[in-house]
Amino acid sequence: MEKKKIIQFKNIVKDFDGQIVLKGIDLDIYENEFVTLLGPSGCGKTTLLRILGGFIEPTEGHVIFDGQDIAKMPPYKRELNTVFQKYALFPHMNVYDNIAFGLKIKKMSKDVIEQKVMKMLKLIGLEGYEKKDVTLLSGGQQQRVAIARALVNEPNVLLLDEPLGALDLKLRKEMQYELKRIQQEVGITFIFVTHDQEEALTMSDKIVIMKDGEIQQVGTPEDIYNEPVNRYVANFIGESNIIPARMIEDKKVRFDDITFDCVDVGFKPNELVDVVIRPEDIDIVEEAKGKMTGTVESVLFKGVHYEVMVETVPGTHVTVNMHITKNHDITSEDGKVKISANDFYLDIEDMKDIDDKEIIARADAQAWNPETDEYFSINNIETDLKPEIGEYTVTFSTQSNTSITRKIWVIDQHIVENKKANEAVSAFNFFKTADEIKESLALDTDLKLWANAQGWKLDNEDEAVDISVDYDFDVDNLKEGIYKVTFWTTGREFKIHTTDYVEEGAEIGLTFYPEDIHVMEKMGY
Structure with a gap:
């Protein structure tokens, strides 16, 4: 039997003072469904719930409730009730009177009110609590009273705005099952707002994943978990191994230089995609039997399973020397111009395209007025530089003939290749003063620039590889000397959940079906 649509959101847009928090939401909700709106703070889930409840109006769009547009209808005329995170119970009333409040407003007879309230107390498991002071109840009991107060009015839909947020972990888990039981027993639609993925997976018939005012995916918990549409959903629901990949053709996907069979179809040939493999879907086997091989990096016992981190593709590292030299500014005779520059290294391969601008940049040459900090142009460069390995000099001069001379070492730069990762990195030793390091506003970026650190794919030198930087010096306590700086690319690590113990450092195989x-569309953030 086909279920009846009870709620339809049609192109719901909400603008708060020029900030659009809902961007054209379309969503259908059916009778007797437990629907969860799931997403981080600020994604628009509570705004959508409040629009349905009538507490705010949409800027654009229609809210259809049982065939009628209720977008302009006041809250008290809507056949739905809301349970808030803070419950909003009346502290001067006991449990009975809190639950009976809505019925008394409707001027029902005392007999009918008593029957309905006692039925609700039985439903929520609080029989015998009718005369209790609500302020003396536990958080879970208060929540049950708030739910009973909403349900006693027999709404067609119950809205729940993060009602478990104020409870401790143990009670939250208990109330997840309790809410689902109540929903199934009363047989009405529940719409539940949360940012907790476990709550959504435990209770929901349908999950709506939201991000930045838009719906990313709608589906059953199984669909959302097993077939996420993109990296955002996969990260938000459950733990994931997410790998950039290329869809070679239907049912063939390639990542980490290996082509794997999959079950996905409908992508363009060679389309860039993301792949998700859940930690529990990967099996650890003997190295020779694995579809991939790797080294066990860490093993963490999590109670019911071990969480094992396995590096399948090592990162690529290159370490260089950072020479901290004394301040060596040169000041003009009249004291109105200062000029500075650093010695630097140059790869012989770079000699083909070297020009004055590149030399100025590599030496970080600059001139300025020490009184006003106004910068001057370096308008003359003299050098004996040749396209041969060796040591050379370069002199930088300003228009006022204030100059400084530095050294250039042309070398055959060592490149670190990582064939398993299909990548290479290189970086140069470099020279800096302590003041230049302290004055850097983005030190990681500057270190890459000063060392001319680069990463690229071996099979395509035009494809860059992201590089990170590590160092252990204290920026505020640098002295003259040599400091190590390491530039590195991130290797591939897989997280595996298994009941089998493995030793750290073991060489193992990984396999999966x-x-x-699960192949997903590539998404930008």
Whole structure:
């Protein structure tokens, strides 16, 4: 039997003072469904719930309730009730009177009110609590009273705005099952707002994943978990191994230089995609039997399973020397111009395209007025630089003939290749003063620039690889000397959940089935 649509959101837009928090929401909700709006703070889920409840009006769009547009209808005329995170119970009333409040407003007879309230007390498991002071109840009991107060009015829909947020972990878990039981027993639609993925997976018939005012995916908990549409959903629901990949053709996907069978179809040939493999879907096997091989980096016992981190593709590292030299500014005779520059290294391969601008940049040459900090142009460069390995000099001069001379070492730069990762990195030793390091506003970026650190794919030198930087010096306590700086690319690590213990450092194999590989559209953030 086909279920009846009870709520339809049609192109719901909400603008708060020029900030659009809902961007054209379309969503259908059916009778007797437990629907969860799931997403981080600020994604628009509570705004959508409040629009349905009638507490705010949409800027654009229609809210259809049982065939009628209720977008302009006041809250008290809507056949729905809301349970808030703070419950909003009346502290001067006992449990009975809190639950009976709405019925008394409707001027029902005392007999009918008593029957309905006692039925609700039985439903929520608080029989015998009718005369209790609500302020003396536990958080879970208060929440049950708030739910009973909403349900006693027999709404068609119950809205729940993060009602478990104020409870401790143990009670939250208990109330998840309790809410689902109540929903199934009363047989009405529940719409639940949360940012907690476990709550959504435990209770929901349908999950609506939201991000930045838009719906990313709608589906059953199984659909959302097993077939996320993109990296955002996969990260938000459950733990994931997410890998950039290329869809070679239908049912063939390639990542980490290996082509795997999968079950996904409908992508363009060679389309860039993301792949998710859940930690519990990967099996650890003997190295020779694995579809991939790797080294166990860490093993953490999590109670019911071990969480094992396995590096399948090592990162690529290159370490260089940062020479901290004394301040060596040169000041003009009249004291109105200062000029500085650093020695630097140059790869012989870079000699083909070297020009004055590049030399100025590599030496970080600059001139300025020490009184006003006004910068001057360096308008003359003299050098004996040749396209041969060796040591050379370069002199930088300003228009006022204030100059400084520095050294250039042309070398055959060592490149670190990582064939397993299909990448290479290189970086140069470099020279800096302590003041230049302290004055840097983005030190990681500047270190890459000063060392001319680069990463690229071996099979395509035009494809860059992201590089990170590590150092252990204290920026505020640098002295003259040599400091190590390491530039590195991130290797590939897989998280595995297993009941089998493995030793750290072990060389192992990893295997999984084609249906364990879930191919998703590439998304930008």
